[in-house]
Amino acid sequence: MVSGVDFWEGIQLAIDSLKKEGSKLEIQIFDTKSSKRKPEQVVADSSMQNTDLIIGHVTVNEASLLAKTASKLNIPLSMSICRMMRVLPAIRIL
DSSP, X not given: OOOHHHHHHHHHHHHHHHHHTTOOEEEEEEOTTTSSOOHHHXXXXXXXXXXXXXXXXXXXXXXXXXXXXXXXXXXXXXXXXXXXXXXXXXXXXX
């Protein structure tokens, strides 16, 4: 099982590689574990409408919510399932 830290470090490596290749990215981080915003509030955020990709390290319960939102908004989704919510980066490709 991948820890939240390992998952995040992998995302950071991918972002750095894409930027080095000249990709223009706008990255929004939604960390529901350390913030007061609940996952339901994050997926209801209007910025999700302009998201091109969602990557999440989520609990089983939150995976369902995220999958429904991604499907509704036609956003590709990549998840790692964990015991506790960590980070939900939403990437917008410019």
